[in-house]
Amino acid sequence: MLTLYSMQRSGNSYKVRLALALLNTPYQAIEIDILRGESRTPDFLAKNPSGQVPLLEIEGGRYLAESNAILWFVALGTSLSPESRIERAEALQWMFFEQHALEPNIGAAYFWLALVKGGRVLQTHALEDWMERGYAALQVMENHLKTHDYFAARQLTIADIALYGYTHVAERCDFELDTFPAIRAWLKRVEDTPGFVSMDWRPDEVDSASIAAGA
Amino acid sequence: MLTLYSMQRSGNSYKVRLALALLNTPYQAIEIDILRGESRTPDFLAKNPSGQVPLLEIEGGRYLAESNAILWFVALGTSLSPESRIERAEALQWMFFEQHALEPNIGAAYFWLALVKGGRVLQTHALEDWMERGYAALQVMENHLKTHDYFAARQLTIADIALYGYTHVAERCDFELDTFPAIRAWLKRVEDTPGFVSMDWRPDEVDSASIAAGA
Numbered sequence: 272m273l274t275l276y277s278m279q280r281s282g283n284s285y286k287v288r289l290a291l292a293l294l295n296t297p298y299q300a301i302e303i304d305i306l307r308g309e310s311r312t313p314d315f316l317a318k319n320p321s322g323q324v325p326l327l328e329i330e331g332g333r334y335l336a337e338s339n340a341i342l343w344f345v346a347l348g349t350s351l352s353p354e355s356r357i358e359r360a361e362a363l364q365w366m367f368f369e370q371h372a373l374e375p376n377i378g379a380a381y382f383w384l385a386l387v388k389g390g391r392v393l394q395t396h397a398l399e400d401w402m403e404r405g406y407a408a409l410q411v412m413e414n415h416l417k418t419h420d421y422f423a424a425r426q427l428t429i430a431d432i433a434l435y436g437y438t439h440v441a442e443r444c445d446f447e448l449d450t451f452p453a454i455r456a457w458l459k460r461v462e463d464t465p466g467f468v469s470m471d472w473r474p475d476e477v478d479s480a481s482i483a484a485g486a
Numbered sequence: 487m488l489t490l491y492s493m494q495r496s497g498n499s500y501k502v503r504l505a506l507a508l509l510n511t512p513y514q515a516i517e518i519d520i521l522r523g524e525s526r527t528p529d530f531l532a533k534n535p536s537g538q539v540p541l542l543e544i545e546g547g548r549y550l551a552e553s554n555a556i557l558w559f560v561a562l563g564t565s566l567s568p569e570s571r572i573e574r575a576e577a578l579q580w581m582f583f584e585q586h587a588l589e590p591n592i593g594a595a596y597f598w599l600a601l602v603k604g605g606r607v608l609q610t611h612a613l614e615d616w617m618e619r620g621y622a623a624l625q626v627m628e629n630h631l632k633t634h635d636y637f638a639a640r641q642l643t644i645a646d647i648a649l650y651g652y653t654h655v656a657e658r659c660d661f662e663l664d665t666f667p668a669i670r671a672w673l674k675r676v677e678d679t680p681g682f683v684s685m686d687w688r689p690d691e692v693d694s695a696s697i698a699a700g701a
Contacts (some may be wrong), residue, residue, distance in 0.1 A: 320629050321583065329572065340579035347571060356562060357544065362577075364555035368536065370586045396611070414535050 273298040273345075274328035275474075276318070278305055280386055282378055282436040283338040284325040285470045290342050290432050292348055292468040300474040311388065338436070339366040342429040351432070353424035362423035365430040368411070369437075376405035377437040380444040402445065409441070410453055416453035420460060427464055435461050440470070487514040488560075489543035490689075491533070493520055495601055497651040498553040499540040500685045505557050505647050507683040510548055515689040521601065526565035534685040551649035553651070554581040557644040563590055566647070582643040583626070584652075591620035593654040617660065624656070624666055631668035635675060642679055650676050655685070 275291070277284035277296050291298055303309045303324050310322045319326045319336045327335045327344070335341055343363070346352040353359045380401045383390030391398070412434065415422065422430040441460055442448055448455055461467065490506070490513050492499035506513055518524045518539050525537045533680045534541045534551045542559070550556055558578070561567040568574045595616045598605030606613070627649065630637065637645040653671055657663055663670055676682065 295529070320626050321587070333572065335572070335575055335579060337579040339582050340575050343578055344571065344575035356559065357548065357550070358553050360550055360559035363558050364550060364552040367552040367554050367582070367585050370582050371590060375586060375590060407528040411535055 273300060275299070276301050276303050276315070276324050276326040276328070278303055278310075278324050279473065280470070281305070281324055282381065282440060282470070283323075283374070286338045286347070286436040287325045287327070287341050287474070289435070289468060290345055290351060292472070292474075293351065293409055293464065293466045294345065296345060297467065297472070331443060339370060339429075339433050342433060346429045348355075348375075351427065351429050353426075353428055355424075356422040362428045363428040366433045369430075369433045370410070371477045372404065372408040374412070374433065374437055376401040376408060377441050377444065377446060380405060380446070381437060381440045385440065386442040398445075405441070405446060409438070409446070409454060412438070413451045413453050416446070416457050420457070426478075427461065431457075431461055438464050490514070491518050491530070491539050491541040491543070493518055493525075493539050495685070496520070496539055497596065497655060498538075499591070501553045501647050501651040502540045502542070502556050502560070503687070503689055504650070504683060505560055505644060507687070507689075508566065508642075508647075508679065508681045509560065510681065511560060513689070531599050537589065537688070538583070554585060554644075554648050557581070557648060559578070561644045566642065566644050566645055568641075569570050570639075573639040575636060577645040580637045581648045583623070584645075584648045587619065587623040588649065591616040591623060592659065592661060595620060595661070596652060596655045599659040600655065605676060613660075620656070620661060623647055624653070624661070624663075624669060628666045628668050631672050635672070642676065646672075646676055649685045 273291075273296065275287060277288060277300055279302060288300070303315065305324060309315065310319075310324055316322055318328070318334050321336055323336060325336075325338050325341060327334060327341045335344055343352070344364075353362050370424060383394045383398070387393070419425070421427055422434060424434070438454065487508075487512070490502060492503060492515055494517060503515070518530065520539060524530065525534075525539055531537055533543070533549050536551055538551060540553050540556060542556045544550060550559055558581075560565070568577050595613060598609045598613070602608070635641070635651060636642055650673070653669065
């Protein structure tokens with residue numbers, strides 16, 4: 272069975288939990304609180320030298336890091352991964368966009384404003400940049416979603432899951448989505464998908480039978 | 487035939503040119519100078535709403551953006567792409583690492599210090615962060631390369647090409663590699679690969695026959 276090292280309130284970790292829930296894939300979840308230094312222990316660094324969650328343990332001590340690489344791995348051969356070469360590349364295109372344009376800005380703002388006590392004061396200067404670049408990323412997404420229901424292959428894929436991770440918490444860290452109606456509609460579309468779970472949902476409190484029942 | 491919109495001095499663009507050269511894949515190259523605003527024209531934005539190079543035109547007006555998604559696309563089914571699911575995921579892991587840990591720091595330092603006149607003065611504050619996070623990324627790479635010749639699948643793959651793009655220009659933008667001997671050896675290993683071309687090599691000056699001859 273897969274083991275997922277994950278932090279409940281991390282958008283990157285949530286992406287993987289959401290994909291595994293949508294796929295009804297059973298796994299063991301281990302909570303790693305990065306705010307308490309649990310990703311910087313010698314034991315964890317031996318598993319992932321980057322010291323980050325999520326981390327997937329696949330088999331016999333083999334570990335896979337990076338949320339979007341994990342998404343790609345768990346979704347291969349399922350409906351969350353496009354079949355054709357070009358559409359799979361287009362899904363990856365949006366996933367790389369997410370990692371350099373969305374996550375470093377909305378993810379950083381979310382971390383410092385919503386998770387770290389006093390974070391706003393510590394990051395006053397950086398916040399301006401995050402807001403400017405985060406809004407630029409949201410505008411690129413809005414423009415795409417004006418004419419597409421999803422980001423790749425005209426269906427829900429790992430590209431949507433990757434982008435949903437931090438877009439859905441944007442309003443918890445100063446971003447306003449009022450001028451992004453297509454993003455709002457897409458967030459709702461993702462949330463209406465059968466099997467969807469919220470970021471608050473805890474995998475260790477639900478067994479695989481109740482996941483199958485859509486809990 | 488593929489058409490690549492690329493900027494000669496961009497590390498992200500160079501990654502794709504390097505992969506296509508190693509694969510001996512013919513293509514038409516179109517130079518886009520982002521410093522002169524050529525990626526922000528209405529015509530280019532219609533092709534890539536993110537306004538970035540590289541951009542690959544595949545067929546009949548279908549465009550693929552994001553350097554690492556393009557690498558994945560052009561390398562599929564070749565020796566630059568690992569065959570097994572887990573090794574392919576591990577290559578992607580390093581490529582996502584590159585986009586959030588290496589490129590935003592060494593890539594940004596390279597852009598402002600090596601390409602933009604007066605950039606150092608404009609970015610004094612940001613440069614400190616880029617140096618700190620860039621060195622952290624290099625340390626993660628060094629630790630891996632102490633026990634591995636390449637990043638995934640025990641062979642040269644698109645993961646190495648992605649990471650080579652900005653690592654090889656680190657010393658042009660204040661980073662010192664003296665304390666990273668494993669990275670130095672790996673840079674040399676990549677450069678010794680048959681078919682390797684430098685960032686200065688211009689595809690439009692060489693025809694496909696001379697590429698095949700290893701020019």
